Amino acid sequence: MKRALSLFTIVLILSGCSTIRDAADIREPSVSFQDMSIDRITFDGVTLLFDFEVNNPNRFGVSAEQYSYEFFINEQSFITGLQETPLSIDRESTQMIQVPVTLNFSEVYETFSSVMRQDSLSYALSTEVEFDVPVLGNRKVPVRTSGEIPIPKVPRISMGEFEVKDISLSGAEVEVSFNVQNPNPFAISIANAAYELTVNGREWLDTTLGETIRVAGSERQTIKIPIRLSSSQMGSALMDIMRGESTFNYDLKGSADISAELDGFRDGQSFPFDLSGTYSLD
Known part of the structure; x- marks a missing residue:
């Protein structure tokens, strides 16, 4: 009996020492x-x-x-x-x-x-x-x-030039250009760009650009679109151009999907644009 009690006492002492040691080692x-x-x-x-x-x-x-x-x-x-x-x-x-x-x-x-x-x-x-x-x-x-x-920034769209390739009483062939400025240090791509161009109150262009345009960081890209216009589409602008008058009003509206070479940027973010002003042919 005494031997059993002694063993039990030793176990308690060892257990207590372990508990004390664990408590002392708390971090x-x-x-x-x-x-x-x-x-x-x-x-x-x-x-x-x-x-x-x-x-x-x-x-x-x-x-x-x-x-x-x-x-x-x-x-x-x-x-x-x-x-x-x-x-x-x-x-x-x-x-x-x-x-x-x-x-x-x-x-x-x-x-x-x-x-x-x-x-x-x-x-x-x-x-x-x-x-x-x-x-x-x-x-x-x-x-x-x-x-x-x-901090990604929306690209800037601006009017480029109107270049009259050919003109007659039946209409004209015109090339219209738009400028896309990328203000970011990383490249962006523009897809599904839809444009509506009105000149002197008449619709000259309503189209979607099929190709994807890549614009490098801090660079500018020019998009050129050829247009064949009838005399009814051009309205008074046709006679104005033939008489040498070169100033007319324009309104450019549209939207495009943007992707960017930037981690976490989800492709296909849409942004709208709406530009209006006066343009003078050289």
Whole structure:
């Protein structure tokens, strides 16, 4: 009996020593930034995904009750958020958490007008994860990362030239050109471009461009479209041109699908254009 009690006592002592040793070895979990990716970016806004790794070095599981974040632009606070979904991390293991941040570019421009003239903006993200750790209690672990994200801009459409190739009383052959200016540092492609051109109140052109036009970063591309016009289509413009008068009013409306060589940019984003003015033939 005494021998059995002695063995039981030894077991209790060893167990107690192990518990004391575990308690003395309790460490705070750590959080480290791993990656930032662009989930979706358009001319209107962007959704960013920030991945963080949570490491629990202890011989027991811990839980994160919540995490908060603050997003900065040009070192000024812009967005704050709080995620209250509990997170459990097993003993001596790691787990990923993801913080999504969505920006509306129009709201960014209202606050930071200088960004409109930039190709990218500087950001910083501060995240704080709150853990419930045995013995230590609640612990808040901060982590911060920073970088830059691109700001895509809508291409600019402008009238090019009207070149009269041939003219007679029955009508005229005209070549109309449009200029596409890409203000971005990356290349864009334009597809399914639909145009409606009205000159002096009469429709001269209503067509969809079949080909895809690629415009390199910070470059301009000219699109030329030949048009065969009857005298009824040209109206008074025909006689005006034949008499040497060279000024007339135009209205160019249309839309096009844009794709960009930029991560996260979804192809086929449509943008409209509407131009009007006065053109003078040379």
